[in-house]
Amino acid sequence: MSLRPHLPILDWGRRYNRQTLTSDLVAAVIVTIMLIPQSLAYALLAGLPPEMGLYASILPLIAYAIFGTSSALAVGPVAVISLMTAAAVGRIAAEGSADYASAAIMLAGLSGLMLLGMGLFRLGFIANFLSHPVISGFITASGIIIATSQVGGLLGIRTEGHAMPDLLASIFANLGAIHWPTFAIGLLSLVLLIWMRRDLGRLLERMGMNRSVSRIIVRAGPVFVVFLTMALSAGLDLGARGVALVGEVPQGLPLLSLPSFNLGTLQALVVPALIISVVGFVESISVAQTLAAKRRERVDPNQELIGLGASNVAASLGGGYPVTGGFARSVVNFDAGAATPAAGAFTAIGIAGATLLLTPVLAVLPKATLAATIVIAVLTLVDFSILRRAWRYSRADFAAVAITLLGTLVFGVETGISLGVAASILVFLYRSSKPHAAIVGQVPGTEHYRNVKRHKVDTMPGVLSIRVDESLYFANARYLEDLVYGEVADRPGLTDVVLLCSAVNAIDMSALESLEAIHARLADLGVRLHLSEVKGPVMDRLEASDFLDHLSGAVHLSHHQAMCAIAALRAEGAGAPAMPEERTA
């Protein structure tokens, strides 16, 4: 087994040249500027000291550069995963305690190992179970929760909880304690950020700036707000007026260390780590695939699992917390021209430099500014249009969106997404347990057989053709029995029943039992049972049983051939076989 397929760096590393280096360096500078306030803010969102956000933006980026396949994906702390980290770790330890931080570090390691395992065993399909409606509902609900959780930071009041009921209750309970200087800084930051996002780009373009440059400046906007409010904070001595500041951040880089290991904590983190892994992977792979398609590149999902897994293990070893590919910063990276994963490694160097040099000045940064950047960043996640689209498309998809959305808002991230996944699986099973079935007849002049209710078709008296539009399996086996018995009961002169199996993709053992019961019941009534258009894999299964050995009718390649054969049988005067069981015995 060669390591080569698991080390994409060996491929793009060979083609590396001065041009790609320049592109990567430019992109890295821009992403670094964008990532500094984000790293600090998301660490606070996760309830962690700000330096852990910076740490999570160093080693993980280098790991992804070695193992990842996307040239544009920028990994690091992201909003939704930070919220999920807070929810998971908050159940184990008190925010601010050493146990809290070490549980977050352990969570990153566990999630990293799970992602690595999923990649090595090619289990990426697990991510498929997060359906599009579930992801959409979950991201929207998370955006709302995150924005609400920052209201406290903007108003200078305490809030609690990681779901709406607790958050809203604590906001209302503390509304009287608004800290006005904090509120002023928060509001100023918010207004500035909104203005930059809404109007700055147009203004710059009107001033003659190249569009892609102006877009990058807009994306880097939060850094300007950070500097402005730091200046205000230092000049007006806001710390002394009770405005919460970031405070002392340890200068220097984290030492590589194995996360402390505690069996009880580990057990409590297994389920959250799994959910975080899958959600992080789905978020990341969607961004990577979207950007890859624009450049006609391809990302390998299983190698992406390994890349993300390595990043999270690196986050854990380097004192960070769970990371994944972020949407906004990956788009900036792409727009800024990142040509290879090396751009990420250069960004890591940039963040490491910032950690060494900038931390003394960051101490005066008001937390309200970070809260404002979080609110602005997550509002783009909130998208209620999915509710309308899902409603139009199907009630089942709407139910999945609505359950995930409400479940997440009310019960928090883990319960919400679990409810959503369970709901989409149940809906799928329920639907397939009551399959669509049609009585079919011949489209005149053709060899095609279609639903008698939807098309003008001819049927042969005495012969019943049923097409079941579903695989036959335990959940619908009984339904099939009821269907056939019901239709047969309504047709006294019946001699033959043909099951048109073009849409039957599998027959499991429970369904085989039901087919045998149907066969026996029809034989008692002197009615032959035929199958037509049985698919190869299904035929293989039936041949492994003894069902075909005593079948009163026959298996026909096409439904038309079945009808011709039955017409011939009936013309022979066979009519209904008197004792079909004896006839075939």
Next chain:
Amino acid sequence: MSLRPHLPILDWGRRYNRQTLTSDLVAAVIVTIMLIPQSLAYALLAGLPPEMGLYASILPLIAYAIFGTSSALAVGPVAVISLMTAAAVGRIAAEGSADYASAAIMLAGLSGLMLLGMGLFRLGFIANFLSHPVISGFITASGIIIATSQVGGLLGIRTEGHAMPDLLASIFANLGAIHWPTFAIGLLSLVLLIWMRRDLGRLLERMGMNRSVSRIIVRAGPVFVVFLTMALSAGLDLGARGVALVGEVPQGLPLLSLPSFNLGTLQALVVPALIISVVGFVESISVAQTLAAKRRERVDPNQELIGLGASNVAASLGGGYPVTGGFARSVVNFDAGAATPAAGAFTAIGIAGATLLLTPVLAVLPKATLAATIVIAVLTLVDFSILRRAWRYSRADFAAVAITLLGTLVFGVETGISLGVAASILVFLYRSSKPHAAIVGQVPGTEHYRNVKRHKVDTMPGVLSIRVDESLYFANARYLEDLVYGEVADRPGLTDVVLLCSAVNAIDMSALESLEAIHARLADLGVRLHLSEVKGPVMDRLEASDFLDHLSGAVHLSHHQAMCAIAALRAEGAGAPAMPEERTA
């Protein structure tokens, strides 16, 4: 809303006459004789005082006679449900305590209400999720556990637990304490019971007895053993020698009473009650349907839920524990000629009489005899042939059997059956997440298109026809993308891709997203996307979205028409459309 459909007694009651009365009375006498030792034995299996088994064989039978639809089904305590009761209640209270008995009564009430609810809301399809392999594995494992749990009773030693590890450990730990007189009585009972079951029928027939009469006598065999060992027990004063006897059984009938209500206990019983309800229903409905089919009668599953629900509520009100339709006694009832559900009501009167009259003599009955009757009764449940048949049919079904069987043996009934259900659902989802797909070509001289790998077929160069044999939904949406991209990448000169949708029974919103992604990717490559043989319900969905509005190709009624239309397009020199997105914009 008329009550009529929920009171089948109003139907058969009208047609009741002297002949049906005679048949029902004969059947009732025979079933009563069979049911007395069974009721006592299964109550002991459930860890309950013996009279509760008798109580569970009175009111529930009358309730079923009013609400049930099967003329042959005999409800009452059964082995598997008794084991499940012991497992559920044993977690809440100590065996032998008043709380234990009242929890069992509450369990019957809760299960009854659930069954009634499932019947009224027509939720009988829930039972479909217990697939045939899961039920088979579960019943076999339960039979083994029950037989093992009776080893203690046969040897006169204490055993503990409701799963194999605990049971075996406690048997081995106490093997030194075998009580020899008890062992002698147990062995005698076992040998007699085995002899009766194996040889008595043949002997009686050889002596000229009618076959159906001899079968009934054999089924009633345990009663003779009961009387014999009671005589031995009284004659040898076995109680004084330390043989465990049934002991004082309260004489008289239970007063109707509402079960005592305790919120904590109730909550702990919700899940077991649900599992007991579903397992009991599946067991009961299979027996009822099998016997009904023999007489060309029909049982209504939703009304059966109501019948069983009423029986369990009655069991609860009358001081019994959960009941369901038993296989062996229903067959005896059927063979003895039971013509209507009234036979059950007469059986109830018989048991009530026995409770009034026989209880004083039952006090000397050795418990070892009851243990022997249980062992013999449940050994018929054990059927390992399902493992072989499932292995031959499919590995997935085998996995479901094996997981249920081992899970039940090792972890007990509730965990075992839950594991089985989860495994069969996961296997189904996993399978459908990697659907079978085929490249198809034309069967020469016909309008049929079949798998190029299985049939000799013709394909048109530049056109790719893919048939996906599965509904498209969240779990396989990405798989479809990968499949199409992979096949397209291997075919440079491609102009058209046709998805043959005859086996696509549904397209959910996640799959629609994937179809749109495929469409966009193909458009970028200058390849048209067509659909053929789209089913009506799927077409309705697609028309509710805007997918069809910008489709680069077309939707064709049959795959043959699609190929003809594409051939025409290509003959026009259209080749690959240069900019399909603009063309259709």
